[in-house]
Amino acid sequence: MLKINQLHKSYPIGDSSLHVLKGIDLEVNSGEMVAIMGSSGSGKSTLLNIIGMLDEADSGDYILDGVPIKNLTEKKAAVYRNKFLGFIFQSFNLINYKNALENVALPLYYQGLNRKERQEKAKFHLQKVGLLEWAHHLPSELSGGQKQRIAIARALAADPKLLLADEPTGALDTKTSYEIMEFLQQLNDEGKTILIVTHEEDIAEMCKRVVRLRDGIIEEDKKVNQVRASQYV
Ligand code: ADP
Ligand code: MG
Numbered sequence: 001m002l003k004i005n006q007l008h009k010s011y012p013i014g015d016s017s018l019h020v021l022k023g024i025d026l027e028v029n030s031g032e033m034v035a036i037m038g039s040s041g042s043g044k045s046t047l048l049n050i051i052g053m054l055d056e057a058d059s060g061d062y063i064l065d066g067v068p069i070k071n072l073t074e075k076k077a078a079v080y081r082n083k084f085l086g087f088i089f090q091s092f093n094l095i096n097y098k099n100a101l102e103n104v105a106l107p108l109y110y111q112g113l114n115r116k117e118r119q120e121k122a123k124f125h126l127q128k129v130g131l132l133e134w135a136h137h138l139p140s141e142l143s144g145g146q147k148q149r150i151a152i153a154r155a156l157a158a159d160p161k162l163l164l165a166d167e168p169t170g171a172l173d174t175k176t177s178y179e180i181m182e183f184l185q186q187l188n189d190e191g192k193t194i195l196i197v198t199h200e201e202d203i204a205e206m207c208k209r210v211v212r213l214r215d216g217i218i219e220e221d222k223k224v225n226q227v228r229a230s231q232y233v
Helices: 044-051 074-084 100-111 115-128 144-157 174-189
Strands: 002-013 016-028 033-037 059-064 085-089 162-166 193-197 209-214 217-223
Touching (some): 016 217, 033 044, 033 174, 100 115, 100 144, 144 174, 162 174, 174 193
Parallel strands (some): 033 193, 033 209
Antiparallel strands (some): 002 016, 002 059, 209 217
């Protein structure tokens, strides 16, 4: 699914620079559910953003679904992003003045579907996250857990091969976090490949593999016995 070789990333700060990723090697196969862990500032989001083509590495190789991701034009990157990737963020990143259905339908706009097809597909995914009856509500009328479900439905709408989640439970209470994790586990059971950035051990244990970042490198990469979230919800 993806292969990363000797990836480096620095950020300029004044006259000097901050070397955040110092040679990352990572391979993720189709069907995996991987937690990327590390303390705050360890470069988790930087890595996820590069994987998500929201940012570019300084050096190293990155191949996504057989496509070398390098020197792509913004237009081409957008096409691949839309085709391959779905994103979920800690702060949901919903559009506040659009209702749930419109939020979910948004990425479908870029898929060349007509209005009716977009609505149908968005409804299907809203139903999948159990929120069809909330279709016409604005994000401000929804709870945190509901907002994250809408964001998941939006991420799934274009049927991405890879789901990228940056601290998806970071703004949620424990019970709601586990409900979201249960849903992500079900998606992974159905075959979806998922990468989750988290700094919470209990969330990481609900994945199948844990990759730990420290001081710019991967200090540990191991398979774990997946804890099922359903036993807590
Ligand atoms: P994490 O997600 O693990 O908390 P980040 O990847 O967000 O870590 O950040 C890693 C380091 O890079 C931090 O020290 C952060 O301050 C710095 N950093 C992140 N983004 C930028 C940026 N756009 N410009 C400068 N420094 C950045
Ligand atoms: Mg982060």
